[in-house]
Amino acid sequence: MTFSQTVLAVLVYGALAASAAGGLLLLVLLALDVKNERIW
Amino acid sequence: MSEVSAVLAPGTGWLLLAIFGLAWIALGVFWGRKAKDFEGFMLAGRNVGLALGAATAMATWVTSNTVMLAPKFALQMGVWGMLAYSTASFGLFLFAPMARRIRRLMPRGFTSGDFIRLRFGRPAWAVFLLISFVYSMAWLVSMGMAGGIVLEALSGIDYRFGMSVILLVCVVYTLFGGLYAVIGTDFIQSLIILAGIVAVGAVVLSRIDLAAIHGNLAAEQPMLLSVLMPVALLSLFNNMFFGFGEVFHNNVWWSRAFAMKEAVAHKAFGLAGLLWFPIPIAAGFIGLCAGPLGINVPDPDMVGPLVAGQVLGGAGAIVMFVVVFCSLASSIDSLLAATADLLTEDVYRKWLAPASDPARLRRVSSWLIVGLGALTWALCMPRLGDLIQVLFLSGPLVASAIWPVVGGLFWRKASGPAALAAMLAGSAAGLTAYFTLGWFTASLISAAVSAAVMALGTVMSKARFDWSALDESAAAGGGSR
Numbered sequence: 001m002t003f004s005q006t007v008l009a010v011l012v013y014g015a016l017a018a019s020a021a022g023g024l025l026l027l028v029l030l031a032l033d034v035k036n037e038r039i040w
Numbered sequence: 041m042s043e044v045s046a047v048l049a050p051g052t053g054w055l056l057l058a059i060f061g062l063a064w065i066a067l068g069v070f071w072g073r074k075a076k077d078f079e080g081f082m083l084a085g086r087n088v089g090l091a092l093g094a095a096t097a098m099a100t101w102v103t104s105n106t107v108m109l110a111p112k113f114a115l116q117m118g119v120w121g122m123l124a125y126s127t128a129s130f131g132l133f134l135f136a137p138m139a140r141r142i143r144r145l146m147p148r149g150f151t152s153g154d155f156i157r158l159r160f161g162r163p164a165w166a167v168f169l170l171i172s173f174v175y176s177m178a179w180l181v182s183m184g185m186a187g188g189i190v191l192e193a194l195s196g197i198d199y200r201f202g203m204s205v206i207l208l209v210c211v212v213y214t215l216f217g218g219l220y221a222v223i224g225t226d227f228i229q230s231l232i233i234l235a236g237i238v239a240v241g242a243v244v245l246s247r248i249d250l251a252a253i254h255g256n257l258a259a260e261q262p263m264l265l266s267v268l269m270p271v272a273l274l275s276l277f278n279n280m281f282f283g284f285g286e287v288f289h290n291n292v293w294w295s296r297a298f299a300m301k302e303a304v305a306h307k308a309f310g311l312a313g314l315l316w317f318p319i320p321i322a323a324g325f326i327g328l329c330a331g332p333l334g335i336n337v338p339d340p341d342m343v344g345p346l347v348a349g350q351v352l353g354g355a356g357a358i359v360m361f362v363v364v365f366c367s368l369a370s371s372i373d374s375l376l377a378a379t380a381d382l383l384t385e386d387v388y389r390k391w392l393a394p395a396s397d398p399a400r401l402r403r404v405s406s407w408l409i410v411g412l413g414a415l416t417w418a419l420c421m422p423r424l425g426d427l428i429q430v431l432f433l434s435g436p437l438v439a440s441a442i443w444p445v446v447g448g449l450f451w452r453k454a455s456g457p458a459a460l461a462a463m464l465a466g467s468a469a470g471l472t473a474y475f476t477l478g479w480f481t482a483s484l485i486s487a488a489v490s491a492a493v494m495a496l497g498t499v500m501s502k503a504r505f506d507w508s509a510l511d512e513s514a515a516a517g518g519g520s521r
Contacts, residue, residue: 005254008119012250015321016241022098022315023234029091030227038089038301040074040223 048349048357053195056358057202060365061209067228068213068221078398081218082150082381082405083299088223093300093308096226097132098315099370100292102233103179104186107360107367110320111327111344115337117275118257118328124276125320131280131287132313138288139297140306141449147302148513152294152445153386158510159448160456167463169386171441172289175434176379177419180372180412182431184420187368194345194361203420206365210372211413215406219299222373229366234315236363237322240348240356244326247351248333253325256332275480278435282483285438288445292378326351380408432479436470436486443487443494451498452505458497466490 001009033039075081088096106125113121146155152172157165188203195202213221287293297305326347330337335350337343345364348356384405389396396404440463447454470486477485 002254004119004258005251008254009250011119011122011321012241012245012325015318015325016238016245018314018318019234019241019322020238022318023231023238025311026091026095026227026230026234026315029094033089033091038087040084040088040092040220 048195048354048361050196052354052358053191053197053202053361056195056361056365057191057197057205060362060369061205064209064225064369065213065216067225068217070217071220071224072213072217074220075218078402078405080220081402082377082384083295084219084223086299086301088296088300088304088308090304090308090311092223092227093296093304094311094315095230096223096370096374097293097296097309097312099226099230099233099366100296100374101128101132101287101312101316101371102230102319102367103183103371104190104364104367105182106320107233107237107323107364108186108190108341108344110324111347112340113275113320114324114327115330115340115343118261120273120276122321122324124279125324126317127276127280128283128320129313129317131283132309132316134284135287135293135297136306136309136313138446138449139293139300139309140302142294142297143300143302143305145449145507145510146298147511149298149510150295150385151298151382152289152291153382153390154512155294155448155510156444156459157386157390158512159454159505160444160459164444164456164460164463165386167460168289168441168444169382171434171437171463171467172291172382173379174430175286175290175438176292176375176382177416178431178434180375180379180416181419183368183372183375184416185423187364187372188420188423190345190364191361193342194349194357194364199423200421204417206368207372207413207417207420210369210376211409214373214376215409218405219295219377222377223299225373226370229370230315232366233319233363233370236359236366237319240352240359240363241322241326243356244329244347244351248329253328253332257328260331274484278480278483281439281442281487282435284442285435285440285483285487289438289441290378291382292374295378295381376409376412379412380405383408432482433471433474435479436474436482437467439470439483439486440464440466440490443491447494447498452507453501453503454494454498454505455501455503458494458501461497462490462494465493 110125113125156168184203184207187206188199191197191202192199300308327343329347330343345360348360388404444459444462466486466489469489470482473485474482
């Protein structure tokens with residue numbers, strides 16, 4: 001695997017994984033805010 | 041445009057518009073019941089928590105441009121094109137410590153204009169308001185036009201109808217719900233945008249190997265893989281400074297800082313930056329797939345929906361349609377609310393009618409939301425392509441406000457004349473660069489000139505600003521308005 005191939009793979013797979021994790025993180029944070037009555 | 045419109049029937053487009061439009065309005069009206077007074081309507085009670093705070097900052101920053109232009113950047117500038125777009129998230133990262141300081145210095149503040157007026161005086165305030173209003177209108181019009189164009193391209197809905205419906209939906213739910221409605225809908229829109237982008241990206245990757253994309257690029261367009269592509273590198277830094285200027289000055293972000301709990305404001309903006317950073321890459325890389333998939337791209341602006349529609353068929357077009365609709369709504373509602381706040385507080389209350397009571401301010405704010413929506417609609421209706429250029433032209437204007445805002449927040453010696461001179465000199469130099477050197481230099485040059493003027497003015501200044509002057513509630517005896 002060349003350097004540019006590795007960069008492309010890390011960027012694309014990393015971005016998709018981070019976006020999915022971001023959505024889940026928002027849901028977890030919302031659940032915590034609701035539980036602790038500090039949603040707004 | 042017709043290549044994608046064939047994928048999604050106009051009837052399906054109208055159905056999606058109706059479902060999501062009615063849902064946003066219903067939720068806006070429901071959440072709007074929490075806004076018992078003017079401060080609740082304008083700043084959601086100043087008590088927004090981490091989850092909603094991070095989501096609203098992220099969703100507002102995801103515009104239709106993020107979804108549509110990131111694939112175009114990838115198509116035209118390769119790997120660095122995607123990264124260039126992602127650097128816009130740095131504005132959110134850097135605004136995080138500023139948000140904390142804003143909440144501390146101005147516990148009862150309302151707008152970014154309040155800060156400039158109290159910190160630098162009225163001449164700098166007037167220039168700042170002009171820059172802010174020009175930029176906000178340019179952003180609103182570009183979103184309205186993009187909405188009409190994209191919906192027409194995806195589903196065949198006439199530009200005028202699609203644009204009008206999007207604006208109408210956003211005006212109605214912002215009008216009824218204020219910032220509560222904006223922040224509540226932003227959370228749901230964030231989840232839809234993230235899920236949609238991940239779904240499209242995953243399916244595209246399941247259909248085409250990343251090695252094939254790389255192989256095609258290496259053979260056909262090796263510059264797109266180069267880490268030293270000059271235009272891409274310049275656009276990376278230019279985009280970054282444009283983003284700094286947009287976030288640092290605009291009331292969209294200041295109103296969120298005022299609306300969040302003091303303890304979470306900086307965390308929410310930092311998290312929003314983290315959430316935002318991968319989105320242009322996740323949404324953009326499908327632009328690189330056009331070549332390997334043999335897809336003809338007559339209009340680079342449409343490469344994202346084109347690839348999604350070709351690879352995923354009708355389902356892909358529906359997902360793109362919904363993601364674009366959510367991206368547009370999450371930005372338009374924020375701009376309507378924050379710009380109406382700026383005009384209500386800075387122009388009406390502080391300038392025209394200082395004795396207004398909260399009930400009257402609430403009515404004025406509502407009329408301004410309707411008025412801004414109507415003005416945006418009127419400017420979008422003729423579909424003048426040149427109007428989009430106004431958004432890019434506003435880049436050097438907002439970049440000139442970066443250092444006055446930063447200096448004003450952190451440097452006791454920063455003075456009003458220095459801030460005024462920095463904004464004027466930066467804007468003039470940036471606009472000159474825009475027309476003589478190219479768009480990808482304008483914000484950079486504006487920020488550099490503004491920095492030099494602000495630094496010089498600050499070094500020469502004998503002023504020592506009293507930070508307590510920023511807290512108007514303390515000056516008024518501690519009572520809130």
